Amino acid sequence: MRACFFGDIHGNSHALEAFLLRLPEWKADAVYCLGDIVGWLPFGNRTLQRVRALGFPTVAGNHDLLVSGLFRDHPGQADRMQATAYNAGLLSGMEGAADYLSNLPLIREERDFSVVHHSPFALPAPGEAPTIQCFDYLDETALRGSLEAWRSCPKRLIFSGHDHVPAIYELSYSRGTPRFGEVRAFRPAGMEPLTVKISSGRRYWVKAGSIGGPYRDGCPCANAVLYDEDAQTLTLLRIPFPRGELHRELSANRLFGTIPTIRKYLELLEKGPC
Ligand SMILES: [Fe+2]
Numbered sequence: 001m002r003a004c005f006f007g008d009i010h011g012n013s014h015a016l017e018a019f020l021l022r023l024p025e026w027k028a029d030a031v032y033c034l035g036d037i038v039g040w041l042p043f044g045n046r047t048l049q050r051v052r053a054l055g056f057p058t059v060a061g062n063h064d065l066l067v068s069g070l071f072r073d074h075p076g077q078a079d080r081m082q083a084t085a086y087n088a089g090l091l092s093g094m095e096g097a098a099d100y101l102s103n104l105p106l107i108r109e110e111r112d113f114s115v116v117h118h119s120p121f122a123l124p125a126p127g128e129a130p131t132i133q134c135f136d137y138l139d140e141t142a143l144r145g146s147l148e149a150w151r152s153c154p155k156r157l158i159f160s161g162h163d164h165v166p167a168i169y170e171l172s173y174s175r176g177t178p179r180f181g182e183v184r185a186f187r188p189a190g191m192e193p194l195t196v197k198i199s200s201g202r203r204y205w206v207k208a209g210s211i212g213g214p215y216r217d218g219c220p221c222a223n224a225v226l227y228d229e230d231a232q233t234l235t236l237l238r239i240p241f242p243r244g245e246l247h248r249e250l251s252a253n254r255l256f257g258t259i260p261t262i263r264k265y266l267e268l269l270e271k272g273p274c
Contacts, residue, residue, distance in 0.1 A: 002226060003030040003227045004030070005032045007036055007208055008035070008036040008161045008213075009033075011039070012043070012241075015211050015213070015222040015246075018241035018242070019211055022237075032057050032059075033051055033058035034117055035062075036064060036117065037051045038063055039061070040063065041213075041262075042087070044090055048091065049094070052100060058104055059106060059115055059117050060117060061117040065130060066080070068098040069098065069102070071130065074132055082255075107120055110155075112157060113156065113157035115160075117160060117161055118135050120158060121150070135162065148177065164216040165187075165209060165216050166187065166188055167186065167236075168187075168205075168207075170196075171202060173202060188238055190219070191219070191238045191274060193235050193236060193237050195234070197233055208224055209224075213265055219238070222239040223237065223238060224239065247269045247270065250266060
């Protein structure tokens with residue numbers, strides 16, 4: 001069985017199409033979307049329409065829920081709020097868009113893996129609605145705080161998105177309280193895909209990185225993950241996409257020219273391949 005995971009598309013239809021064009025070559029039996037179909041770029045209507053039509057199993061991202069009005073953002077997230085408001089306006093004319101986004105599940109459980117936008121250990125209590133606090137980033141502090149829960153998690157693999165930084169974390173199965181020093185991190189260098197052989201005695205938390213950006217590892221390419229159960233491998237995929245048209249379209253949006261995160265994103269798109 002081979003499964004492919006992608007998410008954090010954020011309105012970048014150019015990167016999404018580049019990923020979909022390559023998808024057949026990875027011969028995936030199942031494809032999962034890790035959420036954040038919309039948000040950030042001012043083209044969320046395009047990617048939402050495309051992803052809905054594809055019908056892949058999908059989990060909710062924080063941007064999907066923000067745009068659909070399920071909860072408010074942190075007061076300090078001015079850039080994100082501006083992009084959210086714009087995307088909510090775009091989707092207001094799309095039949096059923098807000099209902100679709102707000103009804104996406106927060107997690108999907110498969111036989112040996114969980115699929116979630118951020119963390120299976122930061123979900124709301126049963127019966128409670130999610131809040132923005134369910135979507136902090138998986139930085140070192142958050143990873144340290146999750147070690148105990150991660151080790152006792154019944155699933156061997158976790159696939160998530162959210163941070164826009166592709167990485168594979170490996171946790172060994174020693175006895176006693178898990179220590180942060182037991183976590184090994186694997187990250188791709190440049191545009192080369194990175195394949196990691198997985199071991200039955202270990203657990204893996206795989207961050208897919210982002211299809212559409214903003215790219216927080218400084219590499220302007222689409223990212224996805226392939227899990228090959230038979231070969232027992234995980235591969236972080238790096239997929240180039242045509243950046244010129246996106247740059248032109250984004251530059252033409254004067255409102256988005258006032259958002260510092262988007263200005264930085266445009267500068268990164270101007271860079272050559274990393
Ligand atoms: Fe995202």
